[in-house]
Amino acid sequence: MTATAFTEASTSRFARIKEGDLDLQLHYNDVGEGAETVVMLHGSGPGASGWANFHRNIEPLLNAGYRVILMDCPGWSKSDTIVSEGSRSNLNAQALKGLLDVLELDRVHLIGNSMGAHSTVAFALEYPERIGKLILMGGGTGGPSAFVPQPTEGIKLIGALYREPTIENLKKMMNVFVFDASGLTDEMFQTRLDNILARRDHLENFVKSSTLNPKQFPDFSHRLHEITADTLIVWGREDRFVPMDTGLRLLAGLPKAQLHVFNRCGHWAQWEHAEKFNRMVLDFLTH
Numbered sequence: 001m002t003a004t005a006f007t008e009a010s011t012s013r014f015a016r017i018k019e020g021d022l023d024l025q026l027h028y029n030d031v032g033e034g035a036e037t038v039v040m041l042h043g044s045g046p047g048a049s050g051w052a053n054f055h056r057n058i059e060p061l062l063n064a065g066y067r068v069i070l071m072d073c074p075g076w077s078k079s080d081t082i083v084s085e086g087s088r089s090n091l092n093a094q095a096l097k098g099l100l101d102v103l104e105l106d107r108v109h110l111i112g113n114s115m116g117a118h119s120t121v122a123f124a125l126e127y128p129e130r131i132g133k134l135i136l137m138g139g140g141t142g143g144p145s146a147f148v149p150q151p152t153e154g155i156k157l158i159g160a161l162y163r164e165p166t167i168e169n170l171k172k173m174m175n176v177f178v179f180d181a182s183g184l185t186d187e188m189f190q191t192r193l194d195n196i197l198a199r200r201d202h203l204e205n206f207v208k209s210s211t212l213n214p215k216q217f218p219d220f221s222h223r224l225h226e227i228t229a230d231t232l233i234v235w236g237r238e239d240r241f242v243p244m245d246t247g248l249r250l251l252a253g254l255p256k257a258q259l260h261v262f263n264r265c266g267h268w269a270q271w272e273h274a275e276k277f278n279r280m281v282l283d284f285l286t287h
């Protein structure tokens, strides 16, 4: 597949996974045919998907010879919906294990954004033999912040949008997502709102899940030392969703981690600083 030929529609795939107590249809995008595979896991905002989070980050990896898989977690986009009563980080990890088995992929590199990063750490703890290198952005573990009151303003805005999915609430959330909101277009807002309204079952189940268990993303701090994979942690200095000191906790706990903090950057480093982020990822994966 050439870099110019791929679109969301042309790379869209479904797989039935049966993994433990999970029996679900998952949606994913599958791009390229390289010997090494990079899986990208999206964040937990309403209307998020692998494509919405990472469309700026696929092409450089494809051109460098990687296969790229964007998994839509259970409860997002075109994947089946679910109510999560326990750890959603572990639920996503279990779903990913099921997908990798269906695709017969033994070992993959993982890039996780926010919830996707929490899920990446859960996957690394549960299935260490299945991972290559890890890239964690704006997440990796739940738990307290020493400096920022929680829930943060961004997480409160996510909750408001899940409960009342209006264009006004979407704009409030997206404006806090990024450091410089001038790059957000009406087309982006509309596409994201369409994604949100297409799956009201996902919205209802997210609210139900958060009521049943407000701590969907557990604190993995005490187990980080078990992860021996090379890890690149990436944060935005102005992240108003997941506080930057979470990144410092990850750096302290993960034995083979390095941290890069982008200036003038919110919760979406892979989108806000896409070119530099892509160069860093390729350099990290190949050295």
Ligand SMILES: O=C(O)/C=C/C(=O)/C=C/C=C(\O)C(=O)O
Residues within 6 Å of the ligand: 042, 043, 044, 045, 046, 047, 048, 049, 053, 113, 114, 115, 116, 139, 142, 155, 217, 241, 242
């Ligand atoms: O509550 C947390 O720790 C995690 C929050 C998120 O995963 C938020 C992510 C939002 C996005 O990246 C999105 O595109 O919606």
